Each structure stands twice: as C-alpha cells, then as structure tokens.
Amino acid sequence: MRYDKPKSIGIIVGIVISIFLIGQQLGTLRFLTGLMSGLIVNSNSSGSDIWIIDNITGNVNALSRIDSRIAQEVKSINGVEDSYGVVIANATATFEGSKTSPVNLIGSEGPLFIAGPNPSKILTGSLDELYQSDAISAEFFNSKNLGVNLELNKTFEINNKAAIIKVMTKNAQGFGGYYMYTNISNARFYGNFPNDKLSIVVVKVKKGVNIENLVNRINQTFYGVKAWKVDDLKNSTLSEILITSNIGVSFGSLVIFAMISGFFIIGLTLYSSALDRLVDYGTLKAIGASNGFVSRLILTQAMLFALIGFIIALLLLVLFKNGVASAGLLINLDWPLIMILLGVTLFMSVGGSLFAVVKISRLEPASIF
Template sequence: MIVTAFKFIKFDRPKSIGILVGIVISIFLIGQQLATLRFLTSLMTALIENSNGEPGDIWVIDNVTKNVNVLSRIDSRIAQEIKSIDGVASSQSILVTNASLTLPNGKTGAVNLVGSDGPVFVAGPHPSRVVAGKLSDLVQSSSVSLEYFNAKSFGIPAEKGQTFELNKKLAVARVITRNAQRFGGDNMYTSLDNVRYFADLPPDKVNAIVVKVKPGADPQMVIDRINATFYGVKAWNAEKLKKSTYSKILISSNMGVSFGSLIVFATISGFFIIGLTLYSSALDRLVDYGTLKAIGATNGYVSRLILTQAFLFALIGFSIAFALLLAFKAAVSNSSLTLEFDWPLSLLLFGFTLFMSVGGSLFAVIKISRLEPASIF
C-alpha cells in the first residue's frame, strides 16, 4: 500500500510539491506563532517563573490584583503572622518597584527591582538562569543582577563588576542572568534591603509573600485559612495566579485574538489548499482509480490508498517544517526571543499536520468512492 501510494505521489510531481509547500508553510507559521505565544506567556508570569518557589507554593498579594505584574503594597508584618497559620512551614517576602537606570555610556532606562531575602531568594533569579556569579552575592550592599540580553541592548558588557546608577545611586552587577526578563520590562534581582535602599522605601511594606506548606498539609485549606484570617490580602495557588495573569493580559491586550486568528487562518487555508490540490490530483487520475476498481479494488482499498498518500504528505511536510522551525530557533537564539519545541508542542503540530493533510484528502476520497468504473471507459 505504501509503495503504491508513493508511486502515485511521484506520478504528479508538480501537485505533490504544491501540497508539501502548503503543509510546510502552514505548519511553520503555526509552530512559530505557538512557540512565540508560549514564550510571551512565560514572560507574563516572570515573577513566578523566575522565582525559586515551587508549583505548590501559595502567593499572598493584595485582594484587588489578579495580575502578578501589577502588585500593590501590603503590610510586611503579615509575613510573620502567617507563620502562625496551621499548615504553614515558612513565609518569604517579595518587594518589587520601579527604578531609573543610568549607564556609564549615558543611556538611561527603566527597570524593575525585585527583592527577596537570602539565602533562599524566593523571588529569584532561578539558578538555571544564572550564568555568572552566585545568588549569595546579591546580599552585598548595592549588588544587583544584570540580564545578558538587556546588557546587549544597553550597549554595555554583560559581565560581573559592571557599574551603573539606579535612582542616582551606585549599583554593581554581581550576578549575570540569561532569559530572566519580564513582559513589558526588565528585571534586576537583589535583596530586600537593597531594593529599599535604591528606592527609599520604608521597611513596613512588601508586594507579595510566598508561603510554603508543611508536608502532608492541604494547600487549599491553608489558602482558605489565610483568606479568612487576614483582611486586604488574598492567597493564591501559584498555578492559579499564573492562569489569572495570562487571561488578564491576553484579554486586555487582544494578544490572544491576534495569535489565535493567525493560527486558525493558517490551519483553514492549509486545509483547503491541500484538500483541493489532492482533489484536483485525484481528478487527473480518475482513469487509474477507475481501473483499480474495475479489476476488483474495493472502495475501502482505494480510500486507504488516498489516505496513505495524505499521511505520507503529512509525514514529509511535517519533517521539513520542523527542521525549518529548529533552524529558526537557532537563528534567534542569540536574541531575547527564546523558543522551545518540546514533545507536547511537537505532537500538537503533527496533529495540525494530520488534520490538514488527512482531513483535506476526504474531498478526494468522497469523489473516488462515487466513481463508477464503467464511466472511464
């Protein structure tokens, strides 16, 4: 069956090439958009993604905010009081504020200072994103992290010891991070004391508290107890807070509509282009299919033959498109755009390919199944 299907593909090379081009273009666009959207969503929740917390941690923020990028100040004493809640193992405070950056080359900009206490540094950066220095270096006076890609855009070396000003106060880069940026801004990580020093903030306010639950305790029960005990704050499961942030940003920015519409139109156009090309190819070979049916081939056999061709097109087209996606990933690897094509995304893309190729072949299957062998003679 496969050999016969491959011979049919080779018989009409122009249409076969057209089908493959349609698959490659559609899957490349869909894969590029999905990977870019996933990268952007990771930036939307960078405060959680880059933290040294765990998925089961509880985040306590103000009771109005549903977006982790827009945090109001809460009373810092709550971090100590939360420890008295049954099921709480520990609590760590996070402080986030804006700062004005002035570089030695005269350039200026704005950054977000993200502070938490060592040695845990629950706010981050995560060790996997540290390329130079140690987290413990951030406890030093005036020490901050410097993002590799931000340093490139600022036009300064991405190296330890780099100096600049934050709110007109001298700062020293003791840690270099890579891919620790945030959506719509640049993060610099440091200790709580350093954030308060650079931003002249009082010690009685923080932006978030990360609560770790004791082994065996029910996180949801701990969340309910915190919400029932403290006024003006709300406890969230980390994953639920991430999902809430996604929805807030995607809806308010229409980003979801933009990416989603492109993916939908790429899928629909690919489906009909491939389907109509396969249908046209089947019409050109009516005599061949009619002959097969005349010598005893059943409709089931002929349908499987067409579907096998479609599957081969899908396999070849997906392989080419995926190779191009990997090449594109490598081409942008030195920019701030970091794309990942893991197994779940790869399987999803292959599913799109099968839908367009095998689904589109149903036009030809319906046509050939209705063909009477006598009509071709």
C-alpha cells in the same frame, strides 16, 4: 506523486508553510506565557507555597503595596512554617553613554532569596553576592536589547545611585520589563520603596497541611490582601493578560487560519489531482478494485505528503529557533509540541484528501468509457 510534480510540490509547500507558521506561533506564545509568569518561574518558591498579594488584582505583574506586618503576623496561623517578604520596585537604570531604561527591582531576604533568581538561571556569580549593599543582578539577553555591555563588576546607576553587577542571569526574564534581582534592603533603597510596605509575602507551608484550607484561613484573617496557591496565581496571571491584551486571540487566529488554509490547499490540490486521474481510478474500479482499495491509495499518498512536509517544516523550525535564540527568544521544541504539530499535519493532509476520496468513491466505472 512522481509524475505530477507541480501538484506534489504545491501540496508539500502548503504543508510546510502551514506547519512552520503554526509551530512558530505556538512556540512564541509558549515563550510569552513563560514571561508572563516570570516572577513565579524565576523564583525559588515551590509549588506548595502560598503567595499573599493585594486583593485588587489577580495578575502578579501588576501588584499594589501591602502592609509589611503581614509577613510576621501570618506566622501565627497554624500550618505556616515560615514567611518571607518580597519587594518589587520600579526604577530607572542609567548605563554607559547615558542610555536609560526602566527596570524592575526584585528584592528578597537571603540566604534563600525566595523571589530569585533561581540558581539554575544564574550564568555567573552566586546568590551570596547579592548580600552586598550595592549588588544587583543583570540579565544576559538584556545586554543586546539595551545596546550596552552588561558584565560582572560593571558599575551603573539606578535612580541616580551607584550599583554594581554581581550576578549575571540567563533567561530570568519577565513580561513587560527588565528584571534585576537583589536583596530586600537594596530594592527599597534603589527603588525608594517604603520600609513599612511589601509587594508579596511568600508563605512556606508545613508538611501535611491542607493548602486549600490554609489559604482560606489566611484570607479570613487578613483584610485587603488575598492568598493564592502558586499555581492558581500563575494561571490567573496568564488568563488576565491573555484576555485583556488580546494576545491569545491574535496568536490563536493565526494558528486557526494557517490550519484552514493548509487544509483547503491540500484538499483542493488532491481533488484536482484525482480529477486528472479519473480514467485511471475508473479503470481500477472497472477491473475489480473496491472503493476501500482506491481510498487507501489516496490516503497513503496524503500520508506520504504529510511526512515529507512535516520533516521539512520541522527542520525550518529548528533553524528559526536557533536563529532567534541569540536575541533572547527561547522557543522550546519539545516532544509535546512536536506531536501536536504532527497531529495537525496528519489532520490537514488526511482530512484534505477526503475531497478526493468522496469524488472517487462516487465514480461509476462505466462513465469513463
């Protein structure tokens, strides 16, 4: 490793590039999947709740309107503790300088505000502020994306109607649109949403009630809608978007090709290094070294390359994470992702070294003299 620096540097660079690309793609994909289920993730709904939506789609980002009477009628079903209506309306926001942008208005009833925003994602202000007739939330990261100054008590227009920012959220983002939270009346008013319609009915389940059975009872009772367990709706949303948009294929193919290229760069470089050292390896075997001993030398070398390359790639990923965070691209380098990247690094390095191991194991000591 020390005396064949060009090859050593080539192997480490191959590892760093491959692991950085894989980490970047996986981190970005995880962020995007979080946005895809943003309506659920940003809400104040628990995992034991049931969401009732139209029966046409399994994607929470593409909802049709349902009858608002369902929110009251569902309370008559045994096992339902309470229910809440949610309105999601498309609108156009106009900011200073006549800048316009489509937004998604998300309205629910206080004081719970079941649709959100979740208090953990509120930067300034409080949920109680959304009770006001003209109160709207705004997202911290959208300020830079829209090129406008979004701050508390700032006035702007939604569908030509004046609104005031009373709550600032941070990372309460969604997939394919800007989220603005408010109360249900404001969402109807600004979004021109009919009073007899809702987008979602969230059902609170009584303790001890079997959720699966309650979902089936709701689906058998109401026509034109479908009840979902929250986790099932979240998974359905992710599957539908990843399949229809080819996002999963795009990111997956990049990760696979990065692994393949890294594997063969490391493997062929180590193989070339072994060919340059055939006399040395043959001499070791001639004086009594076993194939196992020589193989351990090569594998140890591969492990050291893997460790050095992984550390450098991880540092670059941390720099990348910090660099894109200001734009709202929040990549979470948690331990599960780090361990996955470490496993991929070891797979590429140790797996690639097998080219050299096989070559040396077949080497006859007498052939070098």
